[in-house]
Amino acid sequence: MSDDDAVERRYRELAREEPPPAIDAAILAAARRRGPSRIGRWAGPVSIAAVLMLGIGVSLRMQTEKPGVESAMPSEYAAPASPEYAAPPASQLDAPAVAAPAQAPARQLDVPAAAAEKPAAAAPQRLEKRAAPADPARQLERIAQLRESGAHAEADRLLEEFRRRHPGFRIPEAMWERVRAR
């Protein structure tokens, strides 16, 4: 028998501890109470729907914010599936981009000319904000904000997800104090 086998054999003699029955019962009861995961069952369809909604929303934003694209804004902001957004009138698509502020539709006349440049600049920022933050620092900041607002359950969930995605990431001490479980 090798020396390592001897350690293993001794450890097997030693390792007999089991969790108390009360803890077993509590865990099994919790598992039964939770029932099926709605996320698990509907993950596929919900993911597809979420991607479609996000894509349509981004497209709509770009149409309304991009300078020179004079699409007619409907009187009500219709749902993404509205046929009004399916195909803007061809005449408006042909409008010269350089004269955008002066020729803007009635709704956009409310916006000062100087601000007409801002939507284009803002669009990338808004798009960036809507995208899921992949940066670990941003994720930690979000968790810290949840913790500070008292949303501990959500903070716990995101912290666990963070550890799963970034298992080797060393959280700085100052940030750790803000995100750690209470």
Added chain:
Amino acid sequence: MLAYGGGDAAAFEALYAKHRGALFRYVLRSVKDRGAAEELYQDVWMRVIEARGRYSPQAKFTTWLYTIAHNRLVDHWRARGLNLVSLDEDEAAMAEPAATPGAEPERILEARQALDRLVDALAALPLAQREAFLLHHEGDLTAAQIAEVTGTHEEAAKSRLRYAMRKLREAIE
């Protein structure tokens, strides 16, 4: 686990029965206090239950389970002011012969005394080495899986395991 995520409670019971003892001993031997161990152990399973919808079929369940447990232990150690950077400090000291309490040359035949020494030696191991030993001997994880669970490299996991076995061998000889 996928079956449990879909609503099969019996699937969870089967998983629990299979892993309960090993996971409990892993947590128990990773903290000083039995009360804390029981609380942490229960917390780990609660997180497994809550995360049932996020389990990825590509991940081996054992690796996933022990990753959750490891991360929970890290939180516990940090809360007690443990400097996680020092987890492997003792590896540098292994270059020289270690003067551990159980290194006397005489051979002790009483099985209980050998077990007592094993218990003491296990408790005296640096955190990272003890964890590697427990993940291997309780969780039945390979060095690659240990590396994945603990967020390190496979070579580091092998090294920790090797040092742990060496110290424990010396303790029971």
